[in-house]
Amino acid sequence: MDFAELVVVNLLFMWCVGSGEASIHIYDRDSFRDVGNSYLLSGGSEGIVASSSSFISFDNITFWRTEEAAEQLSEMEQSTGLIQVVIFEAADRDTIGGSAYGGQRSICCTPDLAKLEGCKQGEVIRIPSAADPEWPITLNVHFSGNDLFTRMKDRVIYIKKTGMYNLFFISCDPTLKDLVMSGRTFWQNPNGYLPGRMAPLMKFYVYMSLAYALLCLIWFSQYVRFWKDILQLQHCITIVIALGLFEMTLWHAEYANFNDMGTRPVGITTWVVTVGAIRKTVSRLLILCVSMGYGVVRPTLGGLTSKVLLLGATYFLASELLDIAENVGTINDISGRARLFLVLPDAFLDAFLILWIFTSLSKTLEQLQAKRSSVKLDIYRKFSNALAAAVIASAAWIGYEVYFKATDPFNERWKSAWIITAFWDILNFALLCVMCYLWAPSQNSQRYAYSDEMKEEFEDEEEAQSLTRGISEGNVSLVKQEKKDRDSGGTAVFGVEDEAEDKGE
Incomplete structure (x- = not known):
């Protein structure tokens, strides 16, 4: 050796x-x-x-x-x-x-x-x-x-x-x-105790905190303005934005303390990691629920609620363990290849979530297309395109990350290693911005919501179609007579009525 x-x-x-x-x-x-x-x-x-x-x-x-x-x-x-x-x-x-x-x-x-x-x-x-x-x-x-x-x-x-x-x-x-x-x-290091790979992340979290603060300001201004028309889905988006802002602020504070004091207290880092795991779990469950049509084509998740909550609890546990292993007590500029046994469950759950999300999204799009709800259908098509782009970007970045680590066994490219971590925060923020844009609070927010009227309108359309079919099959002569009456003006109509009166007498 x-x-x-x-x-x-x-x-x-x-x-x-x-x-x-x-x-x-x-x-x-x-x-x-x-x-x-x-x-x-x-x-x-x-x-x-x-x-x-x-x-x-x-x-x-x-x-x-x-x-x-x-x-x-x-x-x-x-x-x-x-x-x-x-x-x-x-x-x-x-x-x-x-x-x-x-x-x-x-x-x-x-x-x-x-x-x-x-x-x-x-x-x-x-x-x-x-x-x-x-x-x-x-x-x-x-x-x-x-x-x-x-x-x-x-x-x-x-x-x-x-x-x-x-x-x-x-x-x-x-x-x-x-x-x-x-x-x-x-x-x-010149600016403190932070290792070289981690130092750029402290400044990055400042920018991410400002980005979340700006998004939070814009969203809450609309949220308060149209409070009476807020949907349950928009409440969930509000929670995710607040968690994201809280997480980015905590990460910056933790890195700043590390840089100044040269110590990384286990309790503080564990707390920051836990907030991040909660934010990631809630974000993924929100995307899953939206893909299932929660609040749009169905009022509740019904029997799927327990399965969604079980998946969320499992994902939170896997994410928490992985983040603790990667951050709590970690000070060396190294990659996490030795913790592969913790990465695999997290990656498996992410893959399972993606499969479930796109399966549910496909069914929701079919339902909206059948109900001819053009506004909601357009929103969900844009949402599915954004999700597809995010998945493609994630797959490409994972490939790059594997290549980056495989070709740098001694961590000589440590100056740019911070980008590996930063990318996922940027991608999550971009996807959240898309959701905020598509489901922004407004005076017309209720048109996005699930409503029994949609169901009734859909049933009325089916009933009208069946009645039309019944008329065309059983009363052809009557339809032809009405058409003939319209073609000949009012004379034919009066003629038929007079004839009926004569027969009555």
């Missing part, structure tokens, strides 16, 4: 177990793992923009070894164990490790590699970067005598080149197999 593969393996491990609570990475008796011919602990991975105020600093980093390992050593010995702190930029990942005779790549220097590459046996293989010979950075920490622990001197490493930086704590000493570590590291 070469070092590039080791980086991926360790990033995946870090995604699964987490490495801290914020951009201040906290290590609490974290254990080293056996990786290749080394013992390794991942310290973090973040995109950092170069500036005079960008750095990675170490605070109270302490290592502990086992009592069994310490008892085998003499109290008088100066150096009885080495741990190396390695910081490198993703583009320089090949400068860590080496391979003897084209074989498996090793992190630690072996006897063969010591002869070939001049490295020091028992230490991490480091090849100076072509761009800056001082990089990768390696800091040495030694145990003394038979001490159980050793403390690293606090250090600050300033970042002079923009890139994706990785931190590893590595030991090549077999006696330090069960090493554990505590302490924390600070990762500082």
